[in-house]
Structure formats: C-alpha cells, structure tokens
Amino acid sequence: MDDINNMWCFACGPQNPIGLKLKFREEGDTYISTFIAGPEHQGYDGIMHGGLVSTLLDEIMARYVYAKGLTAVTAKLEVRYRQPTPIGQELRISGWITSQRGKMYELAGKIALPDGTVTAEGKAMVAIKGDE
C-alpha cells in the first residue's frame, strides 16, 4: 500500500483517470470532502448510484485514519440511505472518529446537500494493519 500505488486510489488518487479525485481537509475533529456527481455516477436518472454513495462514506472514514499516518482498511461498513443523493449538487461528505479499541477504530460519516439535508449516513470499523 505504498504511496506510488495509492496515487491510483479510485476515490482520491490524482492519477486515476476515472477516479473521483476527492480532496480532503480537517475541521476540528471532522474530516471533510466535497463532490459533485455527474451523469456518469448515476443509477436511476438524476440519482447517484448507491454503491458510489457508499464509496464516498467508506473513503471519508477510512481515509481519516490513513491521514493520521496509519495503514487503515475498512473492516466493516454500514450505510443508511436516507434520501436519494442527487447528481449536479455539491455534496458535503464528513467523517469523524467515535471510538477506538486496540487496532480497531469506529467512525461515523454523512453526506449532506447544500441546504443541510442529510442523504446518507455511514458507520465503519476501520482496522490498522501491521504493527503501527
């Protein structure tokens, strides 16, 4: 999982030509990204594909742990699709750590529209690989 190959991460790799190219920032104890889905990201017309909604949540949570310098993999992911996530609107994706026990972190995340409407919520268990 070296940084050269990580440049091809589907969600955040700058070299992946079909990737989502997410960028991140930390606000307090919350990790944030934004994304505007296009027609190529939809399932039903106008609605982002649920698998990609899951990808956004998976990424914001696991990558927050990775951003802390740890080699992190998602061990478990739960997604609640509250409302259809539209294409063409800026999505605010946020994630935060809720607990840690040994090598296992628990995180929560959500996706919100510009008006604050939450379209999806996630919970994840993120495991640290190796002796870190």
Ligand SMILES: CCCCCCCCCC(=O)SCCNC(=O)CCNC(=O)[C@H](O)C(C)(C)COP(=O)(O)OP(=O)(O)OC[C@H]1O[C@@H](n2cnc3c(N)ncnc32)[C@H](O)[C@@H]1OP(=O)(O)O
């Ligand atoms: C630029 C780079 C981008 C960085 C961001 C990355 C974002 C992408 C995130 C991903 O999508 S990563 C890809 C999807 N995930 C994987 O491929 C992970 C595959 N699974 C594994 O590698 C291992 O199963 C894992 C490291 C998660 C756990 O294996 P271990 O051998 O370390 O643990 P083990 O199975 O022995 O269990 C150790 C403890 O954790 C617990 N555990 C393991 N998996 C669990 C689980 N899923 N739920 C609950 N508990 C779990 C397990 O019960 C046990 O508890 P106890 O010690 O109390 O007995």
